[in-house]
Amino acid sequence: MLKQYLKKTTALVLFGMVGFMAVAQSNSTTKEKPKPxxxxxxxxxxxxxxxxxxxxxxxxxxxxxxxxxxxxxxxxxxxxxxxxxxxxxxxxxxxxxxxxxxxxxxxxxxxxxxxxxxxxxxxxxxxxxxxxxxxxxxxxxxxxxxxxxxxxxxxxxxxxxxxxxxxxxxxxxxxxxxxxxxxxxxxxxxxxxxxxxxxxxxxxxxxxxxxxxxxxxxxxxxxxxxxxxxxxxxxxxxxxxxxxxxxxxxxxxxxxxxxxxxxxxxxxxxxxxxxxxxxxxxxRSSRNVFERNTTIKDTVAAYAVLEWRFKGPKMNVPKDSACFIFEAGGQKWPGYCLGEGVYAVRYSSKKQETCTYVTTSSIPELNEQKGQFVSTIPWPGKQTPDDYKLGxxxxxxxxxxxxxxxxxxxxxxxxxxxxxxxxxxxxxxxxxx
Structure with a gap:
């Protein structure tokens, strides 16, 4: 009788230990953060x-x-x-x-x-x-x-x-x-x-x-x-x-x-x-749209989206065709035809600086457009109507x-x-x- 009681008790203890270990392991797994x-x-x-x-x-x-x-x-x-x-x-x-x-x-x-x-x-x-x-x-x-x-x-x-x-x-x-x-x-x-x-x-x-x-x-x-x-x-x-x-x-x-x-x-x-x-x-994300050449009196935020739009001839070319080159700081970016005689280029200054730019193009109206601007920190800078609104x-x-x-x-x-x-x-x- 005593032997039978001990056997049952031992079995119950072992079963309980296994159950506890399983729960503990499950909780440990649950708590473990998944890899990103x-x-x-x-x-x-x-x-x-x-x-x-x-x-x-x-x-x-x-x-x-x-x-x-x-x-x-x-x-x-x-x-x-x-x-x-x-x-x-x-x-x-x-x-x-x-x-x-x-x-x-x-x-x-x-x-x-x-x-x-x-x-x-x-x-x-x-x-x-x-x-x-x-x-x-x-x-x-x-x-x-x-x-x-x-x-x-x-x-x-x-x-x-x-x-x-x-x-x-x-x-x-x-x-x-x-x-x-x-x-x-x-x-x-x-x-x-x-x-x-x-x-x-x-x-x-x-x-x-x-x-x-x-x-x-x-x-x-x-x-x-x-x-x-x-x-x-x-x-x-x-x-x-x-x-x-x-x-x-x-x-x-x-x-x-x-x-x-x-x-x-x-x-x-x-x-x-x-x-x-x-x-x-x-x-908001700082953005400035200019329909003119900028000067040293124009101050923008570093890292802002800067966009210049120039008037030119109405040409029979697809929209988004590259039609001129914008050069600033010794580096060059393509400018594009937006249609209806409007041409545009975007740029962003990576630091506070005084920047000078010039354009080159076989289209006379887009050639040698020159200007300057001053970029400052911090970013975003002063709010403008052109800013991108963010969530x-x-x-x-x-x-x-x-x-x-x-x-x-x-x-x-x-x-x-x-x-x-x-x-x-x-x-x-x-x-x-």
Whole structure:
């Protein structure tokens, strides 16, 4: 009788323990945060080598993300091949890396999601024709998933604008962190299309905050841009060897804050601290439309959309045909025919400056149009009737004077985490020692 009682008691205890462990395991699984779904749109291989550095960083932290797309959206000579070249380097280091972290993404899985996006910049209307990259954005965004797709834009907005034009409903399924600034200048028409037609997009527009990675005046010397390579990267694997090819190994990685934003902090609340900065809601995007040549008396906000419209002959050419060149700061942009004898060009200044411009064209009325303007900070600047009105989920650089780093608005919201971030990365470089 006693034996039977003990057997029953033991069985009940064991059953209870198994049940408790199952519940505990279930609760643990429930509480575990899912990995963010990300798609990177990059101008890797284009005009700025820092995307190569950011790609190395992404692959070394690939265990933290569901990487659903790597879209080549270049300005310049960048192509999908440049993604694939970096993955080849990662593959060489992969066996050693996975002895320390078995959850890193397999190189072949990364190759499968590499897509070629648009090569030319968007015309005045802001979109053109679908690309492999824009269609992939749509496909990923439409997947049935409780999580949003984070679109991290390291260059131009062309493929994102095309995707939103072709499938407007994805606006509600994505969240965007865009490294603007100079990229806004090159991608001004695509930006204008999105701001005008998709103001309710969930968007972080980082025009200056990201420079908290680049400006290292407040960092310890051992992790300065020049010293970090020698102290933590040199001699470590194929990726470490290749890192020297970009800015001579000086750490720039101006696009990495978009990724770091998802690594540390609450990404659903841009107002709070994170490795990728903190931001403020903005309900408008500065825009100025001029139907005349501007002068030094004209003051605009840095990062504003500037649009000049000129009168010319009524020509039998398709709308959005490039008919003149606008040159400012030694760089050139196409100007377009809008029809009915109206021609226009857009530009955005990436800093506070006094800028001089001139046009060239075979059309006499559009040739040698000259002018100046002065751009100032912070952004958005003084309100104008031309501003794009934005929804409640568009965020920009913080404007408090104490958060400026040099002339860069909001940059201190990132620079204060620079040491923490880079020393964390140094631990992963040690895996390749």
């Amino acid at each position: 779904r990300i798609l990177v749109s990059s101008d890797i291989g284009g005009t700025d080598p820092d995307d190569f550095q950011s790609m190395i960083h992404l692959m070394m932290y690939s265990d933290l993300f569901q990487i659903e797309g790597l879209v080549s959206s270049p300005f310049g000579d960048g192509r999908k091949k440049h993604f694939l070249d970096m993955i080849d380097l990662y593959e060489k280091d992969f066996p050693k890396l996975t002895t320390h972290n078995k959850n890193l993404t397999n190189p072949n899985d990364l190759r499968k999601v590499c897509k070629q996006g648009t090569i030319p910049s968007a015309p005045f209307k802001g979109y053109s024709t679908a690309t492999e990259g824009s269609e992939w954005i749509i496909k990923c965004a439409k997947q049935k998933n409780n999580q949003p797709l984070w679109v991290l834009v390291w260059g131009g907005l062309e493929d994102l604008a095309q995707a939103l034009h072709d499938s407007p409903e994805i606006e509600k399924k994505i969240k965007v962190y865009w490294i603007g600034g100079p990229n806004k200048k090159w991608s001004i028409n695509a930006y204008s299309y999105i701001a005008k037609n998709h103001p309710n997009l969930w968007m972080i527009e980082a025009n200056a905050t990201y420079r908290g990675w680049i400006i290292d005046s407040e960092s310890p010397k051992e992790i300065s841009s020049e010293a970090y390579y020698g102290n933590y990267i040199q001699g470590r694997g194929a990726m470490g060897k290749a890192f020297k090819n970009y800015y001579n190994g000086n750490v720039k990685m101006g696009d990495t804050p978009s990724l770091a934003y998802l690594m540390n902090g609450d990404p659903n609340n841009p107002l709070t601290d994170s490795w990728g900065g903190s931001f403020t809601p903005i309900n 409640k989920h568009w965020y920009g650089d913080r404007q408090e004077p104490e958060l400026f780093l040099e002339q860069q608005q909001g940059a201190k919201t990132i620079s204060k985490f620079r040491s923490e971030f880079l020393l964390d990365w140094a631990k992963r470089w040690e895996w390749l020692n």
